[in-house]
Amino acid sequence: MKFLPISISRYIRRILCFVLLVHIMFGALISDVPLTASAKTLCAAEVQNSQTAESAATDTTPKSATPDGAADTTTNNATSDGAADTTTNNATPDGAADTTTNNASPDGAADTAPNSASPTADLSISAPSALLMEASTGTVIYEKNAHEILRPASITKIMTLILIFDALAKGQIQLEDTVTVSEYAASMGGSQVFLEAGETQTVDTMIKCISVASANDACVAMAEHIFGSESEFVRQMNERAKGLGMNDTSFVNCCGLDTDGHLTSAYDVALMSRELTRRYPQIHNYSTIWMENITHVTARGSSEFGLTNTNKLIRQYEYATGLKTGSTSLAKYCVSATAVKDGMELIAVIMAAPDYKVRFADATTLLTYGFGKCRIYTDENTDALPDLQVKKGKQETVSLAYGTPFSYISTDGSDVTAIEKEIQLPEYAKTPCKKGDSAGKAVYSLNGKEIGSVDIVYLESVDTADYRDYFLKILSRYVRL
Secondary structure (H helix, E strand, C coil): CCCCCHHHHHHHHHHHHHHHHHHHHHHHHHHCCCCCHHHHHHHHHHHHHHHHHHHHHHCCCCCCCCHHHHHHHCCCCCCHHHHHHHCCCCCCHHHHHHHCCECCCHHHHHHCCCCECCCCCCCCCCCCEEEEEECCCCCEEEEECCCCCECCHHHHHHHHHHHHHHHHHCCCCCCCCEEECCHHHHCCCCCCCCCCCCCEEEHHHHHHHHHHHCCHHHHHHHHHHHHCCHHHHHHHHHHHHHHCCCCCCECCCCCCCCCCCCEECHHHHHHHHHHHHHHCHHHHHHHCCCEEEEEEEECCEEEEEEEECCCCHHHHCCCEEEEEEEEECCCEEEEEEEEEECCEEEEEEEEEECCHHHHHHHHHHHHHHHHHHCEEEEECCCCCCCCEEEECECCCEECEEECCCEEEEECCCCCHHHCEEEEECCCCEECCECCCCEEEEEEEEECCEEEEEEEEEECCCECECCHHHHHHHHHHHHHHC
16 A cells, blocks of 8 residues: 655645645624634644644654654644633733722822821911822821811812813813903902903913912902803812812812801812912922012003012922911911922911911921921832733734832831832633723832832733634644645
8 A cells, every 4th residue: 555755644634634624614693603612622632733743754763653643642832712711810801900009190189088107296386277198199197186177268269279270281272362350350358469350461460360379359350251250260260179189178268268168178288288289389480489570461551560479488498399378367377388398289278377477487397397207208100011822812812001100108217228128910811801901900019018009001902812813823833734
């Protein structure tokens, strides 16, 4: 009996396998049933056997098993499907997402209760209500009756400024736009820059008047310019406050004049101060102005008016960057003071101090205490992450990135340079993978204790592979032989 040469036999076997594969695929297409595991194993085995046959054809050493026999007995442990089916993952992406705690998102931290660290330190604070917060993490470093409901006076304008900068960010207004002052806006009492009805000023000048001179007339003029009326502007203020978790707050006007029901707390003032400074750091370009002139142009002609900052800490405290003062007969003396030193930003809120000297002295005490006690650790997470293998996907790998930077504040004198980062990822990504979803996390620890984590997310979406994808993969391997 004559045998065909090995090379001819190999090609015949390939043709028969291809015919069988087409037959199976045609049946799957008709019945809309995925390609069976046995068919995939058979085709994968043929690829392996063809390689074995070629090796046998070029090797003159006697073999204990013929190529055909090898094909009959080969066990393929390395197919992508087989590897995917037998892999055991100790940490799935879903599980990682469920346990991840993100301490680094400014927005997220503003929406939830800040961390608390030794809030009852023994400090000599005369005001009845006070709070010290680290801005990047939202950590409360010190508090004294921080949720006591009090009148805010002109620190109300912090929320007014947030809405103004929101409108700028959305393109709703521009800094060069002119704002026309209404009779109602011009009639505001209290602190003002004496705008007249019909006078126009740019948005940029109005922000200076509010930030530096605490101008009530400028606040109302901007409220009307953005939302048409002060009442609608105030409604938006309360909505924004609710979104920040300011549960102690209810606004009745946009400037802080004493009115029944116009209330907040030191805690809530810190929350909105953090939102303004973190989301719109350009506010410091205004809040650090000590003195500047504006020009009134009215029917009577042109005249200069000098603005002087109501926040004396800008001149008295080396690291001061703002933010807003307030005082009325009922609210007494209040301040939300911001300062930056060695890359760390602190927010000190003083409510209902008996006089302006106590207000600034208490704020200085809090800021000095915070800068002396606290150390900040920040990881921008710019290092590249390796691609993650995909299980049963239309592609073999998926790209990853950190979801956010990470920040941590130490309030006990710990050496933050000893912080360690551990990347926790599963062996495979399970499909489907959606862009932006959590794949795992980076966990930070200090002295063996976990201090926080950030999500590691997919940079692209990957769908689950179907029988057509497996067929194309097998066919591409077959063609390359």
